[in-house]
Amino acid sequence: MPSGSTKKVVLALSVRIDVMNSSKLKKFSFQIDKTTPATNQEKWTILFDLLERDKKTVEFGEPTIHILIDVSLERVENTDKTAKSKDFTVKQTQYVLTTVAAAAKQLKAGEITEEEFNDIVEATMSKR
Amino acid sequence: MRRPWLTILVLSFCRMAYGQDLAVDAGCTRDAAFYEGKYRLAEDVELTGGFAFLRSIRLIADPGPELRKGAVFRIQPLLDMKNRLQMALSTTATEGFHFSVVRVILERCSPSEGDSGELHAVLQVFDSNPAGALFRRFESRDLESSDAATAAQTERPRSWIRFQPRVGFNASDRFMVGGLATVAIPGGPVQSLSADGAVSSESNFLNVNLSGERDFETGLIQSATWRFGYQYSTRPSETTSLRDGIGYGQLSLITQPLGATSSVLRFAVEAAGGNAQSDLSQSDLPANALASSANYTLKTAFGITGRSGRHSFTASYGLQLGHTTAGRAIDYHKHIIDTAFSTYALLGDHRLIEYDTRFTAGFLQAPGMAPATQRFFGGNRETSFFSSPEDSYDWKIRSNPFLRGIPANEFNRVEAGPITGGDQFLTWNNTLTLPFPFLNYPLLPNEVTSSQAFKDALDTQRSANRSALIVSYTADDPASKAAAEHLPAVGALLDKARALMNQLAGASGPAQAEAKSCGSNIGQKRGVVDEAAEAMAVVVDESDPDSVIPSVRECLKKVQVLQADPGFDPLFQGLEAESKAIRDQLASVDAGKVEKLVNRDIALADRVMDVFFKEASIVSLQPIVVFDIAQMSGPASAVDPRTIRYAVGGGVRLQMLRAVNFSVGYAANPQRLPGESPGAFFFGMTFLDLFR
Numbered sequence: 001m002p003s004g005s006t007k008k009v010v011l012a013l014s015v016r017i018d019v020m021n022s023s024k025l026k027k028f029s030f031q032i033d034k035t036t037p038a039t040n041q042e043k044w045t046i047l048f049d050l051l052e053r054d055k056k057t058v059e060f061g062e063p064t065i066h067i068l069i070d071v072s073l074e075r076v077e078n079t080d081k082t083a084k085s086k087d088f089t090v091k092q093t094q095y096v097l098t099t100v101a102a103a104a105k106q107l108k109a110g111e112i113t114e115e116e117f118n119d120i121v122e123a124t125m126s127k128r
Numbered sequence: 129m130r131r132p133w134l135t136i137l138v139l140s141f142c143r144m145a146y147g148q149d150l151a152v153d154a155g156c157t158r159d160a161a162f163y164e165g166k167y168r169l170a171e172d173v174e175l176t177g178g179f180a181f182l183r184s185i186r187l188i189a190d191p192g193p194e195l196r197k198g199a200v201f202r203i204q205p206l207l208d209m210k211n212r213l214q215m216a217l218s219t220t221a222t223e224g225f226h227f228s229v230v231r232v233i234l235e236r237c238s239p240s241e242g243d244s245g246e247l248h249a250v251l252q253v254f255d256s257n258p259a260g261a262l263f264r265r266f267e268s269r270d271l272e273s274s275d276a277a278t279a280a281q282t283e284r285p286r287s288w289i290r291f292q293p294r295v296g297f298n299a300s301d302r303f304m305v306g307g308l309a310t311v312a313i314p315g316g317p318v319q320s321l322s323a324d325g326a327v328s329s330e331s332n333f334l335n336v337n338l339s340g341e342r343d344f345e346t347g348l349i350q351s352a353t354w355r356f357g358y359q360y361s362t363r364p365s366e367t368t369s370l371r372d373g374i375g376y377g378q379l380s381l382i383t384q385p386l387g388a389t390s391s392v393l394r395f396a397v398e399a400a401g402g403n404a405q406s407d408l409s410q411s412d413l414p415a416n417a418l419a420s421s422a423n424y425t426l427k428t429a430f431g432i433t434g435r436s437g438r439h440s441f442t443a444s445y446g447l448q449l450g451h452t453t454a455g456r457a458i459d460y461h462k463h464i465i466d467t468a469f470s471t472y473a474l475l476g477d478h479r480l481i482e483y484d485t486r487f488t489a490g491f492l493q494a495p496g497m498a499p500a501t502q503r504f505f506g507g508n509r510e511t512s513f514f515s516s517p518e519d520s521y522d523w524k525i526r527s528n529p530f531l532r533g534i535p536a537n538e539f540n541r542v543e544a545g546p547i548t549g550g551d552q553f554l555t556w557n558n559t560l561t562l563p564f565p566f567l568n569y570p571l572l573p574n575e576v577t578s579s580q581a582f583k584d585a586l587d588t589q590r591s592a593n594r595s596a597l598i599v600s601y602t603a604d605d606p607a608s609k610a611a612a613e614h615l616p617a618v619g620a621l622l623d624k625a626r627a628l629m630n631q632l633a634g635a636s637g638p639a640q641a642e643a644k645s646c647g648s649n650i651g652q653k654r655g656v657v658d659e660a661a662e663a664m665a666v667v668v669d670e671s672d673p674d675s676v677i678p679s680v681r682e683c684l685k686k687v688q689v690l691q692a693d694p695g696f697d698p699l700f701q702g703l704e705a706e707s708k709a710i711r712d713q714l715a716s717v718d719a720g721k722v723e724k725l726v727n728r729d730i731a732l733a734d735r736v737m738d739v740f741f742k743e744a745s746i747v748s749l750q751p752i753v754v755f756d757i758a759q760m761s762g763p764a765s766a767v768d769p770r771t772i773r774y775a776v777g778g779g780v781r782l783q784m785l786r787a788v789n790f791s792v793g794y795a796a797n798p799q800r801l802p803g804e805s806p807g808a809f810f811f812g813m814t815f816l817d818l819f820r
Contacts, residue, residue, distance in 0.1 A: 007235065007240075009160055009233065011160045013232075016226075041161075094599055
């Protein structure tokens with residue numbers, strides 16, 4: 001937001017957290033971005049990656065699950081609530097790992113449309 | 129502030145370390161879209177922030193032509209660069225928990241509003257990866273705030289040569305100037321050549337060192353380091369001097385982190401030979417000491433060091449066997465025990481109270497003859513057991529009585545009379561850093577940490593972090609794995625159910641539409657079953673109508689109501705049996721163990737975030753209080769062979785991220801011998817690598 005006092009424009013703020021399990025074979029990455037290209041045009045993006053490897057001495061490759069929820073102005077109300085909620089629940093995580101992951105594969109295989117995929121993701125994020 | 133020059137110095141370095149954030153010449157008063165396509169970049173996109181100096185970040189962040197000086201400002205290339213940065217930081221993170229923040233800022237728009245102009249695009253990068261790797265060694269504690277990248281050993285060298293100058297003052301040495309120069313030697317067993325030197329009107333020090341190391345991914349040993357070198361030092365002790373010149377070879381080993389504190393065990397051995405000379409009068413020395421002689425030594429040491437939360441500790445034992453020209457195989461042996469503990473607490477935002485304590489003991493026994501320089505000389509400069517550059521953060525075992533109220537090497541006798549040095553010593557040193565910083569610039573600016581967007585994002589991240597760990601550790605539980613063994617059977621049932629639905633949907637019965645819808649639902653759930661090993665609850669959770677078995681069962685029932693078929697009953701029975709078996713298995717998951725593991729990992733995550741948000745500073749200036757006690761035993765012939773000394777004093781400690789470390793203070797010597805000064809003033813300044 002433009003500010004006369006700081007004389008800076010913060011175009012984007014991106015916060016990323018990576019968590020590796022104790023065996024160091026799985027890594028979860030969460031990234032939440034808030035972009036404000038123009039006044040009153042906030043855009044939230046939520047990224048979720050699951051990376052897996054067989055040995056901890058081998059580097060992680062491409063994510064097993066890669067989910068990017070890019071929410072534009074018309075959906076900002078719901079996502080803003082999700083992003084602002086302190087309760088990203090166990091259930092939401094379970095559904096991201098299973099339902100959303102399965103939908104992502106279907107999308108990649110052309111079995112569902114992007115709109116259907118977005119609906120599944122939104123249902124997962126908002127219901128639980 | 130009483131000393132304006134100090135403020136100017138601090139701000140100058142702060143500006144160096146933190147880019148242009150402290151001064152904004154012109155303002156950007158409109159949103160980003162206003163400037164897009166109209167303004168040009170005044171400079172290449174700039175990287176600032178606590179760790180933006182990292183070579184890896186700069187390599188990752190090659191801006192490309194669209195973000196170079198003179199390019200027309202576009203929003204998307206900046207956002208793409210932010211994403212590349214985040215991805216690369218994540219990829220290179222090797223710790224259990226990693227955290228990074230990137231802010232994209234437009235500033236110094238000139239003019240503030242217009243049809244054309246220039247602006248600066250800045251990416252502020254804050255990355256926990258270097259800090260996360262620090263939880264290893266006692267010696268890296270100071271380095272965390274001043275030179276995190278080196279402490280973490282994650283930085284790739286930017287240059288084949290490094291130079292770190294330093295200046296200092298000590299009442300014994302007087303003003304000293306010197307520095308450490310390091311040249312990288314790519315390939316081969318020797319990987320660097322360093323020369324560390326310091327000179328003053330009273331003393332000098334030179335260490336030339338060739339070293340190499342090898343890291344091991346697996347096995348007990350984490351790294352092995354070898355060194356060969358030559359070291360010469362002249363240490364003044366009042367009107368005399370102690371001179372040692374030796375050639376040496378060393379091997380040191382560090383184990384992989386062990387246990388909950390990630391402690392590492394250390395072992396080292398050094399063989400050395402050379403001369404030990406002094407101006408001391410032979411007649412004043414004990415019968416088993418030589419004022420000057422050849423000196424061949426074999427040193428070995430083992431120790432442990434670790435970090436647990438805000439506490440760090442180290443304990444070491446060193447044994448030195450020495451041979452002079454007296455004809456014995458072992459003329460003397462020296463034993464050193466050195467232990468230290470450091471802890472701190474946060475009493476408010478960037479208000480740390482720190483306590484460092486160190487206990488050191490030394491014992492020298494000479495059945496033959498020992499060089500006088502190998503006796504114990506104490507004061508406000510420590511002597512390291514092993515030969516090494518003074519500026520290194522390698523394993524340091526303190527091997528002399530450290531007492532801040534007496535100038536270096538002038539704690540050299542136990543009673544009035546000639547200088548003899550000591551045979552044994554005990555010291556206990558304490559430093560308290562008070563939580564009243566005169567100056568403090570946080571690593572993460574308040575404008576970041578206090579912004580609502582940041583807090584919101586972080587809150588969600590914290591809960592997502594916890595949830596992911598719960599899911600992951602639950603999936604790793606043997607009961608959960610046993611439950612997952614039922615997935616093929618569930619999948620087979622769903623395949624049968626889908627086949628039945630396809631059959632009914634293909635016929636022109638009353639359930640045609642419902643069967644088609646149910647078949648589609650089952651198809652989707654079939655995909656979920658393939659992914660469900662990570663989260664078995666989604667298969668059987670009766671409280672959630674979207675769970676696999678409850679959802680499939682309900683839609684099958686709806687179809688059955690419309691059109692009966694003998695295929696339904698076996699499906700219901702099979703689904704119920706599998707659901708019950710899975711639920712029974714999940715009920716026996718050890719939730720307590722999962723909770724314990726999650727809390728352990730969360731504690732690490734919170735710790736890293738605490739360091740970043742509440743503790744780490746680019747610049748801090750804090751008062752310190754010091755208190756030391758030392759006892760040294762001299763020659764047995766002394767009238768009073770034991771003496772106890774104290775030091776009480778204070779000063780300030782200035783730390784500037786990546787620029788300079790600076791400390792100044794004074795410690796009194798309240799129980800002094802005739803002729804000794806009432807105390808000692810200390811001053812030290814170390815600049816960090818100028819070529820970085």
